[in-house]
Amino acid sequence: MPTYDFKVGEKYTRADVYRICEVPVEKQKGEWLTGYRVYEGRYFIFCTVGGAGRTGDDHGNHFIDEDLLWHGKSKSHIGQKSIINLLATGSEVFVFYRSHDREPFSFAGLGTPKVIKETQPVEVVWSFSKTPMTTSLPEEISEPERFIEGAVKTITVNAYERDPHARQKCVEYYGFECVVCGFEFEKFYGALGKNFIHVHHLKPLGEIGKAYEVDPVKDLRPVCPNCHSMLHKQKPALSIEELKTHLKNQ
Incomplete structure (x- = not known):
């Protein structure tokens, strides 16, 4: 998948986006003009903030500090497949905004849904990475016998539901030490680092694309963020053993 060289804060017309993304002429316009669009597995949002857009509608999009409160199309809701996919964990969402109709868009960055409201239209607060990523990190279980993961969950609009008990069972078995490098946050940071660790799926959910049973001991491992x-x-992705071997050879 190609890398898109968009720079945060710089301005782009839709023609610029077509050029950078190498969109064929026959695929230009159309859905590109409707607010949000998926192209080659990536998502693009174009919105107006602080006023009405091209249709004359003012959805109330505005920035909250560095986050963007954004609304979908007038009939959008979190049960729609397009919205579920847009807000799925791991989706790359390129967000562009402007203050006035027909002026170039500014690139806000790659958006991550921070708050999702079950309204119509759907309302989302996006937070942003400062620079585009060439690859997307797989999802980390943030509050995360056999557990079901991957079920579509309309309430949170995550494409893959993550059982919060899976993480707990994993760290109960393996502890909070990174299985690759041996780093343990509590030993280094004291109480601040207590019980902090990432949990790694040996097979990323994004590569599975459907619900599956997760065994917290067989399928998950605690690893440090690095x-x-x-x-x-x-x-x-590298295997645990491959990364361990790489470290030993350095």
Whole structure:
């Protein structure tokens, strides 16, 4: 998948986006003009903040500090497949905004849904990475016998539901030490780092694409954020043993 060289804060017309993304002429316009669009597995949002858009409607989009409160199309709701996919964990969402109709858009960054409201139209608060990523990190279980993961869950609009008990069972078995490098946050940071660790799926949910049974001992491992990033530095992801071998050889 190609890398899109958008820079946060810089202005782009839709023609610029077509050029950077190498969109064929026959695929330009259409859904590109409707507010949000998926192209080659990535999502693009174009919105007006602080006023009415091209249709004359003012949805109340506005920034809250560095976050963007955004509304979908007038009939959108969190049960729609397009919205579920847009807000799915791991989706790359390129967000563009402008203050006035027909002026170029500014690139806000890659958006991550921070707050999702069950309204119509759907309301989302997006937070942003400061620079585009060439690859997407797999989801970390934030509050995370056999558990079902991957079920579509309309309330949270995550494409893959994550059982909060899976993480707990994993760390109860393995502890809070990184299985790759041995780092333990509490030993280094004291009470501040107590019970902090990432949990890594040996097979990323995004590669499965459907509900499946997760065994917290067989399928999950505790890893520090650095090792978690390095495991997914390439696709397919490195195995735990491959990264351990890499560390030993350095």
